Amino acid sequence: MDLIEILKTLVIIVLGTIGLAIFGIVFGLFYKGIDRKISARMQGRIGPPLRQPFRDVAKLFTKENIIPENSIAWIFNLTPLLGLVATISILLYLPIGGFEPLFSQNGDLILILYLLIIPSLALVIGGFSSGSPYATVGAQREMATMIAYEFPLAIIIVTIAWKLSSTTVGGLGLVNAFSITTITANPLWNTAGPFAFIGLIILLLVLIVVTPAELSKIPFDAPEAETEIGGGLLVEYSGRNLAMFYLTDAVKTVVMASIIVALFFPYNLSPILGLESYFAFTIDIIFYLIKVLIIIIFSVTLIRVGLARLKIDQIVYTYWVWLTLLALIGLICIMWDGQIGLPKVVELLGLS
Numbered sequence: 254m255d256l257i258e259i260l261k262t263l264v265i266i267v268l269g270t271i272g273l274a275i276f277g278i279v280f281g282l283f284y285k286g287i288d289r290k291i292s293a294r295m296q297g298r299i300g301p302p303l304r305q306p307f308r309d310v311a312k313l314f315t316k317e318n319i320i321p322e323n324s325i326a327w328i329f330n331l332t333p334l335l336g337l338v339a340t341i342s343i344l345l346y347l348p349i350g351g352f353e354p355l356f357s358q359n360g361d362l363i364l365i366l367y368l369l370i371i372p373s374l375a376l377v378i379g380g381f382s383s384g385s386p387y388a389t390v391g392a393q394r395e396m397a398t399m400i401a402y403e404f405p406l407a408i409i410i411v412t413i414a415w416k417l418s419s420t421t422v423g424g425l426g427l428v429n430a431f432s433i434t435t436i437t438a439n440p441l442w443n444t445a446g447p448f449a450f451i452g453l454i455i456l457l458l459v460l461i462v463v464t465p466a467e468l469s470k471i472p473f474d475a476p477e478a479e480t481e482i483g484g485g486l487l488v489e490y491s492g493r494n495l496a497m498f499y500l501t502d503a504v505k506t507v508v509m510a511s512i513i514v515a516l517f518f519p520y521n522l523s524p525i526l527g528l529e530s531y532f533a534f535t536i537d538i539i540f541y542l543i544k545v546l547i548i549i550i551f552s553v554t555l556i557r558v559g560l561a562r563l564k565i566d567q568i569v570y571t572y573w574v575w576l577t578l579l580a581l582i583g584l585i586c587i588m589w590d591g592q593i594g595l596p597k598v599v600e601l602l603g604l605s
Contacts, residue, residue: 269355273344281503282306284510284546288554295558306503310496318492323384332382333490333497336375340504343368347511348437351521351537362410362431365512369406369467372501373399376469376476376486379498383489391485394565395469395476401572402466402473408580409456409463413441413516416587420444437519445590452586457517459580464509464552466572468502472560473568506553510545513552518544 286303293300320326346354346361346368358364373395380392410431417430417439429435441453466473477485487498522540523533563571 266355270341270345273349273355274341276349277341277344277504277507278500280542280545281500281505281507282310284506284549285503287546288506288549288557291550291554292558295554306499310499313491313496313499314493316492318494319489321383321385321489324489325382325384328382329379329489330494332375332379333494333501336372336379336501337497337504339368339371339375340501340508343508344504344511346433347508348433348515348519349511349538350541351523351534354433357432357434359429360431361433362414362436365433366407366410369508370399370403372505373467375501376498379490380486385489387482387484387488388486390482391476391478391488394478395486397565398466398469398473398476398568398572401569402463402576405459405572405576405580406463408577408584409460409516412452412456412580412584412587415584416441416444416449433515437515440519441517447590448586449590452583452590453517455579455583455586457513459576459583460513460516461548461552462556462576463572464513464548465556466568467509468506468553470553471557472563474562475565475568478562506549507545510548510552513548514541514544 283303283306285306286301289305290300290303318330320329343365345356346358346365348354354361377392377395377399380388380395413436414430417435420439442450445453465471469476475481477487479485482488487495490498521533521537523529523537526536528536
């Protein structure tokens with residue numbers, strides 16, 4: 254019996270991983286098509302069809318995979334696959350469309366934070382291994398950008414975990430505050446007072462601005478910067494290797510939007526509408542996809558269209574100073590929530 258249960262678990266894990274990989278790739282490419290279409294319309298252009306990202310990937314997989322003469326070939330070929338696998342792995346720890354994560358651990362939020370670093374490191378290592386001076390410059394810029402945005406991102410995660418650990422439900426404090434399951438089961442807004450509400454809005458805005466840097470989108474695309482360094486990190490990549498980096502970007506787009514949904518908008522429509530069974534699953538998945546689309550539009554499309562590329566020193570300054578400061582203000586607001594309120598003010602003024 255134990256063996257049967259183990260086999261069932263293995264089958265669920267394998268099929269779930271394959272399903273999530275297909276889901277991330279298909280909807281990642283679809284959202285990229287929507288992003289390109291909306292940005293084109295905002296700039297007065299017609300834009301490519303929604304299926305264009307699928308065509309681009311299919312074409313890249315049929316092209317010759319060129320290996321630079323001065324590159325370290327095995328590293329050059331390994332890093333695109335490593336980045337794609339790491340990005341897909343994050344989906345295993347995220348709730349998708351109302352479904353529980355395939356894997357759930359006590360500290361999976363910290364694990365996600367580490368897994369987010371791997372695709373960027375894959376780009377950096379791939380750029381250095383290519384032997385191109387343009388890619389080397391792009392790799393250096395990617396490292397500086399990654400170091401810059403990780404600090405405010407870490408503050409957001411620690412603040413959310415602290416807020417959950419200080420929340421009591423049924424007279425008991427919550428445990429496993431770094432668990433995505435705990436966060437989605439206890440939405441932050443439900444227990445937020447006035448100060449915490451303001452703090453959560455600030456943290457949400459910071460995470461929205463962190464997202465384009467995670468995805469190397471304008472105005473934080475200095476590591477690629479086609480007009481300056483000809484593509485930077487990806488200048489020497491072609492064929493299937495470039496296709497895998499393209500897929501990594503598509504899946505990571507879904508991942509970043511799903512993280513924002515899980516942390517700040519983990520609500521489902523089926524409990525509100527009183528739906529059950531397949532109708533509930535269908536409504537929740539559609540609602541989840543809509544939430545992801547809205548987040549992508551606000552965190553990627555609007556920022557990319559509305560701003561020009563920043564220089565690398567401006568990127569680092571923005572994250573280390575302004576966004577870190579904003580994240581700390583959000584942390585302070587949440588810490589003050591419940592400690593400085595109307596009853597406390599009345600007491601301090603001697604009006605009670």
